[in-house]
Amino acid sequence: MTDNDTPSHSPSRRALLGWGGAGLALGAAAAGGAVAMARTDDEPAPDTGTAIAFHGPHQAGIATPVQDRLHFAAFDVTTDDRAEFVQLLKDWTEAARRMTAGRPVGEGGFGGLPEAPPDDTGEALDLKPSRLTLTIGFGPSLFEKFGLAEQRPAALVDLPKFAGDNLDKNRSGGDLCVQACADDPQVAVHAVRNLARIGFGKVVIRWSQLGFGKTSSTTPEAQTPRNLMGFKDGTRNIAGTETDRLKKFVWVDDTDDPAWMRGGSYLVARRIRMHIETWDRTSLQEQEDIFGRDKGEGAPVGKAKERDEPFLKAMKPDAHVRLAHPDANHGATILRRGYSFTDGTDGLGRLDAGLFFLAYQRDVRKGFIPIQRNLATDALNEYIQHVGSALFAIPPGVRDKDDWWGRTLFSKEA
Numbered sequence: 001m002t003d004n005d006t007p008s009h010s011p012s013r014r015a016l017l018g019w020g021g022a023g024l025a026l027g028a029a030a031a032g033g034a035v036a037m038a039r040t041d042d043e044p045a046p047d048t049g050t051a052i053a054f055h056g057p058h059q060a061g062i063a064t065p066v067q068d069r070l071h072f073a074a075f076d077v078t079t080d081d082r083a084e085f086v087q088l089l090k091d092w093t094e095a096a097r098r099m100t101a102g103r104p105v106g107e108g109g110f111g112g113l114p115e116a117p118p119d120d121t122g123e124a125l126d127l128k129p130s131r132l133t134l135t136i137g138f139g140p141s142l143f144e145k146f147g148l149a150e151q152r153p154a155a156l157v158d159l160p161k162f163a164g165d166n167l168d169k170n171r172s173g174g175d176l177c178v179q180a181c182a183d184d185p186q187v188a189v190h191a192v193r194n195l196a197r198i199g200f201g202k203v204v205i206r207w208s209q210l211g212f213g214k215t216s217s218t219t220p221e222a223q224t225p226r227n228l229m230g231f232k233d234g235t236r237n238i239a240g241t242e243t244d245r246l247k248k249f250v251w252v253d254d255t256d257d258p259a260w261m262r263g264g265s266y267l268v269a270r271r272i273r274m275h276i277e278t279w280d281r282t283s284l285q286e287q288e289d290i291f292g293r294d295k296g297e298g299a300p301v302g303k304a305k306e307r308d309e310p311f312l313k314a315m316k317p318d319a320h321v322r323l324a325h326p327d328a329n330h331g332a333t334i335l336r337r338g339y340s341f342t343d344g345t346d347g348l349g350r351l352d353a354g355l356f357f358l359a360y361q362r363d364v365r366k367g368f369i370p371i372q373r374n375l376a377t378d379a380l381n382e383y384i385q386h387v388g389s390a391l392f393a394i395p396p397g398v399r400d401k402d403d404w405w406g407r408t409l410f411s412k413e414a
Contacts, residue, residue: 061133070211074174102129137392171388211339263396271388292319
């Protein structure tokens with residue numbers, strides 16, 4: 001299915017094609033180590049006055065309880081001066097440290113001279129921290145710069161072309177990424193805007209994505225939210241409190257190389273377009289067959305409750321849950337932090353909407369890649385298409401006030 005396909009009949013095209021749906025997968029959404037959780041209406045709203053700790057062995061925004069909004073930006077580095085770039089990372093770290101605490105970028109509010117531009121753009125001055133987290137990552141292309149080729153991790157591979165990929169180069173790749181998550185979208189946008197402003201002349205935004213309606217969570221005690229197809233996305237995301245699973249599947253271990261990445265992780269970002277109009281004309285029974293769950297409760301085929309252990313063989317061979325489940329992928333498990341998006345229409349009256357898929361893992365070669373390959377025959381592929389893709393190495397956290405993003409990679413003492 002291409003973006004130009006428009007169905008002219010009421011029955012689903014997949015019903016005519018049989019079980020062998022082709023294309024791309026939603027991204028290991030339903031059970032491949034991917035839970036989607038959210039608070040229920042009768043639960044208290046999260047305290048948007050809360051500030052998430054910036055310092056720690058791991059970057060915030062990974063195992064942190066998932067916020068409601070996202071602004072994700074990929075940057076290209078335009079300077080070839082290593083010292084200038086390192087200073088930018090230090091400046092970004094200080095700005096992030098202040099913004100995540102709910103403080104303006106500059107000292108004393110706007111700071112600086114009246115004749116000069118203000119230190120902070122100001123649109124978040126009266127807003128609470130909104131649980132803002134800022135997470136930075138380094139793309140494969142960064143290691144072609146500044147003499148870093150030998151420091152590129154083996155796990156930071158070039159992602160293979162998956163069956164049916166229709167990737168837009170203007171929505172893919174990047175030397176750097178910044179993931180800003182917050183409960184207030186203005187706080188998230190303010191953070192990325194100010195980092196881009198500080199980086200003027202040294203970096204430039206390559207592409208960005210706004211997200212809403214978290215499709216996953218690291219707090220499994222809450223109720224599972226639904227994606228734009230109306231289904232609960234999964235039931236097994238790694239909880240932020242599951243230290244053993246985080247250690248096994250998410251954090252780069254002390255035994256892993258290179259040493260500068262220990263305590264970090266690897267992020268796959270995929271922009272997945274959903275063919276909403278086609279999906280909305282598909283029968284309920286077929287929708288449930290495609291996912292392998294009922295649409296109301298979210299229970300797997302033949303079960304009564306959402307979190308009942310699925311019996312994979314009871315599902316159709318190309319059901320999403322069956323193909324995405326760890327048991328179908330030699331135990332491969334990832335941590336998801338995806339968001340829904342709606343970016344207007346495509347010029348033909350169809351919604352440009354879908355899932356901005358974010359998955360963290362200890363090694364992409366043992367996580368996303370094998371899962372995505374197994375999803376090549378997923379029945380869901382008829383209704384989705386991956387149109388953007390990027391992979392980033394997420395360095396360890398900023399330990400204290402004297403530390404900075406990327407120090408373990410760029411410091412001569414590391």
